[in-house]
Amino acid sequence: MARSVYFGGTILTMEEPLYAQALVEEDGVIRYVGQLETALELAGPQARKVDMEGRCLMPAFLDPHSHFMACANSLLQVQLGECADQEEICQRLGDFVQREHLQPGEWVRGTGYDQNDLAQGCPPDRWMLDRACPDHPVVIQHASGHVGVFNSRALELLGVDENTPCPQGGVMEKDHEGRLTGYMEENAFLSLLQKVPMPDLKDLMDALVRAQDRYASYGIATVQEGMVMDAMLPLYQAMLAQKLLKLDVVAYADPRDCKKIMEQFGDRVGHYKDHVKIGGDKIFLDGSPQGRTAWMRQPYEGEEDYRGYPVLTDEQVYGRLKSALERNVQILAHCNGDQAAEQYLSVMERLERETGRRLRRPVMIHAQLVGRDQLPRLKALGMIPSFFVAHVYHWGEVHVKNFGLERAEHISPAGTAATLGIPFTFHQDAPVIQPNMLETVWCAVNRRTKTGRLLGEEERISTLEALKAVTVYAAYQYFEEDRKGSLAVGKAADFVILGQDPLTADPMALRDIPVLETIKDGRTIWPG
Structure with missing residues (x-):
């Protein structure tokens, strides 16, 4: 039995109490969190002692939405x-x-x-x-x-x-x-x-290793494959055969194109095997706000009637949701505009009325322009919004141009969601932007655009609440709150070591805190 004791720095548990003096890890599992004297006694004289020298240990980040294979492909x-x-x-x-x-x-x-x-x-x-x-x-x-x-x-x-x-x-x-x-x-x-030929298999395998290192370099130990299709299956099979995976991957399937996936990966639905879990289904309801294809209730700024457009009819959405309900799997819906949000909410409300049953923790991916008036209905359905809050910095000024200041100030309305008691998560939709969790936390806390404009002061949240969105709430989104997201006895030893405690850092300096080490199941995976 290999035991390690972490001490000598800040241990941020994301639990109550929020801080501890020491942590004991054994065989990839947390065995103790608390006082240093007790930790040393429990671990024994042969334990590996890790003095953090003033650095901060906290739970590794979970990526609530990205496209792992696309991240690898983008490197080519x-x-x-x-x-x-x-x-x-x-x-x-x-x-x-x-x-x-x-x-x-x-x-x-x-x-x-x-x-x-x-x-x-x-x-x-x-x-x-x-x-x-x-x-x-x-x-x-x-x-x-x-x-x-x-x-x-x-x-x-x-x-x-x-x-x-x-x-x-x-x-x-x-x-x-x-x-x-x-x-x-x-x-x-x-x-x-989807019909464009994939790169050479060897090149892709090399890129997948590099993509994992990129995620891990940002403190992430669990990633998402946001739309897996049958054509991607040979790549996953090769990756598993070569034992290349060191991160946990939660994959969501296109329900129209997953026959082979379910035939070969059906034993992974809802639980991990060799680091891969099938989380459920993924559907698209609209497009991109910066690309002016998000589906809106009101016209785009400067347009007489153009509001973007839907991807699916209401009946098609109903069919996708009902299929997920009947198979008891989670569903994620790409949903940027408030009219797309309205379609998702109203169809789900209809499904619940007609069946008397509720989908399990459905997720609204991006939720950029979900209306504040729609959030109470979202809460009533048990739906989790996963906000692409880094849009505030990367495309905030574009949103002001496309939607006007009033609507733009409430993109990714995390402040309103927090006030309503809705658990929410944050993501980067990588490879759209880098999976930089601390930059995203900085965006949520400060809500500054590239020009320095404060965009939506009332939607700002505390650093602690922002960290919950990429730890405890993200674990909840994945039904893994008993294994990940906080430092507690019995949970996986998935850690990130930071150069500074983010809760005591200047909020404007959050994105500058260095990620020094990422640990998965008790083993350092970055730096390699």
Whole structure:
């Protein structure tokens, strides 16, 4: 039996009492939390003694929503997030072809552009991408993941032309001559993106190891696969066969495309096996607020009637929710706009009325513009909002432009939710942004945009409440409150060691606190 005693610093339990002098870990499980003298006596003279030298030990963070495989895949793509104009996007794509010595016909994928940051206010069209990479099929993906552009060769390989029907809940843009520009939104874009060939398996396996290290470097020990489909199954099988996983992965399946997943991973529904658990189902109800595809009750600023649009009809949503209810699995719904929130709430209320049964801890993912008037109904349904609160910093000024100041001040209304006693979580939707939990905590506490504007003072929350959103509440979202999220006897020894106690730090300095070590089941997983 290997025992370790942690002492000599701050031990932040996220329980009552909030602090302890020492902690004893044995075989990946917490055996004692409390006084140092008792811990040393319990651990015995042979125990490993870890003097934290004034640093802070607290529960490892749990990622309530991201796309683990996409994070790995993004490491093999051209990064476009800092491009200032269309020409720089094209230049980076062309440079990538030369640097990687791609052969004619090999796919080029770019990710992370944001039209709000481009001089032209829109991405390059298919013909610009053709000129940048004349011998290659190309796709570039918006930072939100919901829209993007294909070049002519890509459209040809995917069998798409001007006569191709546009899927429900999507847009295939055409110019004044009726030609496809290559730009597509939501279902039109995502359905084609799924058909783009995956990179080489070895390259993907290497990228998956790097992606795990990236999560762990931010203090995260549990991650999410926010939309797993049958096409991803060989990658997971290879990862498990090679024993590459060191983080826990909670996967949510597309209910339309998970037959093979359930055949091969059905024994993982609701519990872990080799670090992988099937958490339930995932559906999309609308798009992205910064991409102007989120579905709103009122028009976008400057528009007469445009409010975004839905992905599914009410009956389709009802069918998805009823299926999850009948199988007794959790459901996550991507929901940004307040009209999408209204659809989710009203359909779930109808389902409860008609069946007399309730879904288990349903989650509203992003909940960017959920109305404060809608939150009491959300609480009544036992629904958990998982806020993408870092939008305040990364796209806050864009939201002011798109929705006006009054609506923008209440994006990710964590303050209102806290007042109502609603448990909520925070996420980064990685790879949309880096899975930087302390930056997200900083965003929730300070609510500052990139210009320094305070956006929604009444929605600010305390540092302690923000930390709960990525520890105890996140564990609750995953039905793992008995194993993770706080430091208590019998729970998993999943820790993060920080350079400073965040509860005593200057709130404006929270994002600067260094993550020094991440520990999973008693073993250090970062640094490696």
